[in-house]
Amino acid sequence: MSQLSPGTGSGSPGASVGPDFPDLPEATVARLPEYLRALSNLAEAGNDTVSSEALAAAAGVNSAKLRKDLSHLGSYGTRGVGYDVALLVGQIEHVLGLTHRRAVALVGVGNLGHALAGYAGFGSRGFRITALFDADPRLVGKTINGLMVRHIEHLADVAVQEAIAIGVIATPASAAQPVADVLVRAGITSILNFAPCVLSVPDGVDVRKVDLAIELQILSFHEHRKASLTGVALTGVAQNGVAPVEGVGG
Amino acid sequence: MSQLSPGTGSGSPGASVGPDFPDLPEATVARLPEYLRALSNLAEAGNDTVSSEALAAAAGVNSAKLRKDLSHLGSYGTRGVGYDVALLVGQIEHVLGLTHRRAVALVGVGNLGHALAGYAGFGSRGFRITALFDADPRLVGKTINGLMVRHIEHLADVAVQEAIAIGVIATPASAAQPVADVLVRAGITSILNFAPCVLSVPDGVDVRKVDLAIELQILSFHEHRKASLTGVALTGVAQNGVAPVEGVGG
Structure with a gap:
């Protein structure tokens, strides 16, 4: 499982679970709410249609991934026009079970x-x-x-x-x-x-x-990585694969 | 990118970024804090070593994935003994840049x-x-x-x-x-x-x-999926791939 916060229950969303439900990879399920949020903003701003590129940018994903995700819902958009915003909002809300509070x-x-x-x-x-x-x-x-x-x-x-x-x-x-x-x-x-x-x-x-705290720790990794990169550029430190850890010997 | 909350910056953690740093897939980076949390609890409870199975269970992942993740850090454990808890804590803290606050x-x-x-x-x-x-x-x-x-x-x-x-x-x-x-x-x-x-x-x-809200929406999907499964078992509803969406026509 390649996502951060996996559901730990038994239900595999990739399995076919009923005629009302498309097969959806877990990563797609996790992105649908992002598309929904972006679409809601587009609708509020008065947009009736949106290109896959514009929607992908608004949701912070790449457009090929977005098109693939939405194809799971049977939504392919219209060439030269894009996706119907209201229709797609409805489809995503339906799949996410958000048609009632x-x-x-x-x-x-x-x-x-x-x-x-x-x-x-x-x-x-x-x-x-x-x-x-x-x-x-x-x-x-x-x-x-x-x-x-x-x-x-x-x-x-x-x-x-x-x-x-x-x-x-x-x-x-x-x-x-x-x-x-x-x-x-x-x-x-x-x-x-x-x-x-x-x-x-x-x-x-x-x-x-x-x-x-885990979110901060992941960012800390990136800070450490960036500092290491800078350190390398500046000082060219030793070439060992993993640095020894001080003060924690078993 | 297959995780829920991708970093949107440019840095690719999969790329080799310096001699001090192992190549780490983003999903591995996201799991290291989980291992660290589980190891800290084990250390507090007085454990010096832990098997990959026990650590995997405590972190909520499968043990094959855990062993692969830790092998990226150069940690392979010892057959019949497992991992040295304090050593592994130190290695993970080092990679995550947590050796100082x-x-x-x-x-x-x-x-x-x-x-x-x-x-x-x-x-x-x-x-x-x-x-x-x-x-x-x-x-x-x-x-x-x-x-x-x-x-x-x-x-x-x-x-x-x-x-x-x-x-x-x-x-x-x-x-x-x-x-x-x-x-x-x-x-x-x-x-x-x-x-x-x-x-x-x-x-x-x-x-x-x-x-x-996105976390709740993902759970809502699973609630909807489970309800659909039950509904199918009870009523055998129509066989269309994606149900029509009411009231949101374009």
Whole structure:
């Protein structure tokens, strides 16, 4: 698997899963939201059609990849005209299951969870945070963005009542697995995990993770690489393949 | 490019960039932090060595992929013993440039930025947020987590004084490109972008992005796929490749 935050559930999106569904590589699935965001901006700006080159540039991918991705949806555009913006928005929203707003439960309303609960970007893009949970008695009962924080023990009932589709975990790492277990027992089959740990879930449950420090560490690699490159140009240091590591000998 | 949040800068990590650096596929670079996190937990728990299977499980990847990734670093483990935990931690920290803490500037201290400024997970994993910026006079001068929010116009000076390595953008989408331009002019060559937009940066600047709504949209796809699968099993709906999209005709 070649993407950063692989779903760890069993479902292979590359497999044919039903007549309503095209075969989609995971990397294509991950790019469709980027196209959708770019298309929504184009639509807002009054564009009815868009060339594959312009759409690719707006989404930050190359146009050959974009055309291939969209061909999976049966969208080929029209030569000399491009893609119909509204039609393509509809097709992507359909495939992504965004034709109705999905209810999201957020567990853990500490610093990060609190911010996520108030994140305006969810509402405009297909999601509604409908329930907040925590186990900390100092947080339970508080109101954030119009929603009262409930105790995690009520999650199963609320999940059914509110038809929760997705659970977001914003707890410390130590609490994340028990919370995931509660979400799974409540029948939730999609989890977005912000806690810096690997979750173990049964087949049929999809997990995506966002680890903020990992993103910085990847950038750190690039900083290190660029500095190394500059160092080489300036000093021409030794030619060993991997530098020895100081102070960590086994 | 097959990962979710590709760097948009010019640097190809697959290319040989210097004697100090192994050739690393971008996907390997993205997994090294996962191994590092798992190894740190193993070290804390008192483990001196770890098998590739156990480390792979702790990092949530398959063990063949892990062995291949680590072979890029020149680490092959010892048959019957596994990897030396401390040695491998050191090698990965070295490659990721984590042998010293990198200074991070955060721009945009609204809801999400405020939470990021207080995110405890950065400090323990190689980063120090040393400067906060905003353009909003209601936020400039406030203190968050012991740091005073400065006006963005001071960014260039502060970037030099504090040896800022990485800029984090947590502004609304409309402000993100001008902020990226300011970061680039200040000499910062690594940017982590939380704003839902594509940034345009010169060659040599690496950008990674985290779009929270996109993560939910990818999960939504999986929910839709699973529901479709169930629907097919129950009702055997029509056999068209892509379902027609209602209400969005061009």
